[in-house]
Amino acid sequence: MPDATGLELLAQKVSAAHAHSVLDTLHFRERSTLVIDPVAVRGVLETLRGEGYGFLASVHGVDYYPEEPRLGVHYELLDMSRVDRVTVKLRVASDAPEVDSVTPDWPTADHQEREIYDMFGVVFRGHPDLRRILMPEDYEGHPQRRDFPIGGEPVLFTHNEPTTPQWWR
Amino acid sequence: MEVTRQEIRASDRLRGDLVGEELERYVEQRLLTTTLERALNWGRSNAIFPATFGLACCAIEMMTVVAGRMDIARFGAEAFRASPRQADLLILSGRVSIKMAPVVRRIYDQMLEPKWVIAMGACSSSMGVFNNYAIVPADKFMPVDVHVPGCPPRPEALMHGILKLRAKIQSNPDLGWRDRYQAHGTEEILPQAPVLPPEHHLA
Numbered sequence: 001m002p003d004a005t006g007l008e009l010l011a012q013k014v015s016a017a018h019a020h021s022v023l024d025t026l027h028f029r030e031r032s033t034l035v036i037d038p039v040a041v042r043g044v045l046e047t048l049r050g051e052g053y054g055f056l057a058s059v060h061g062v063d064y065y066p067e068e069p070r071l072g073v074h075y076e077l078l079d080m081s082r083v084d085r086v087t088v089k090l091r092v093a094s095d096a097p098e099v100d101s102v103t104p105d106w107p108t109a110d111h112q113e114r115e116i117y118d119m120f121g122v123v124f125r126g127h128p129d130l131r132r133i134l135m136p137e138d139y140e141g142h143p144q145r146r147d148f149p150i151g152g153e154p155v156l157f158t159h160n161e162p163t164t165p166q167w168w169r
Numbered sequence: 170m171e172v173t174r175q176e177i178r179a180s181d182r183l184r185g186d187l188v189g190e191e192l193e194r195y196v197e198q199r200l201l202t203t204t205l206e207r208a209l210n211w212g213r214s215n216a217i218f219p220a221t222f223g224l225a226c227c228a229i230e231m232m233t234v235v236a237g238r239m240d241i242a243r244f245g246a247e248a249f250r251a252s253p254r255q256a257d258l259l260i261l262s263g264r265v266s267i268k269m270a271p272v273v274r275r276i277y278d279q280m281l282e283p284k285w286v287i288a289m290g291a292c293s294s295s296m297g298v299f300n301n302y303a304i305v306p307a308d309k310f311m312p313v314d315v316h317v318p319g320c321p322p323r324p325e326a327l328m329h330g331i332l333k334l335r336a337k338i339q340s341n342p343d344l345g346w347r348d349r350y351q352a353h354g355t356e357e358i359l360p361q362a363p364v365l366p367p368e369h370h371l372a
Contacts, residue, residue: 134268136301143301150300
């Protein structure tokens, strides 16, 4: 991990390359995080690749309900020669959850962005094949959102069979 | 008058030391009368062929049932068939996700009648710990004959379930409730391929 000073230096380099792209820096429990503007995501990740972070270890989605902007996408970058990690976070609003896809630059993001789309409904612009990956194609809703109801299927027992409408469907 | 073969009574042909009352008892002890249906069910219940089909961690316990300590070969159910066409028992060993449910139902549909289903473990019966968007209980999409609770059930429990199913097959219950699932005549038997005339091959 870059230490707190190293993180600020990194943030300055990124800001110099892309103006107003870094919104915040977090250094918490030895983990360094850049909070960025979603518009600049592809450029920021390319700049960090130039700084040595050449491996996109993971892309994952978060739901910060009820905060707004609500949906988050996290990119975990790894510098394999220095064994150094940095996290890039961004937030998008739930009424227009759109981010630029980084799949053209980082092919490993393909399935992970599809999973975030499936589970959280974040739309990745420019993704070559943005389909659901885990849920059935005709599924409605994004089940990992925090306002998605728990317990999708009513459990059928002998005692509630008459009161469970259309259970044979 | 010459005696023909047809006129010799059956009891006369049984030559031995026994005659009269003793002979009657001897024959009575060695004959068994039953109906054809009962004999058929007895045969079915003692030669259950389960499908080779594991869904999750319960499948490990299902395999243990075949191994030495439990050994369902004692009840003639050890031959796990790799094709649903040859199987007559489907053990749902694990959680069924909503994406897997059509696949499971199709495997069930392809099995030839008579066929039975055991829902093994809490997940396939009532979704267990997964009361969420991903899992569906087996009762929602296919007729289940025996539910075996547990997480996972011990091999003894599955054994007990198989023996319950065996008793159920022998007692020949009315399986009309399967109509609710439209589970009759679903085997997808394809029509025979048309035999083309020889001149067709030359073109």
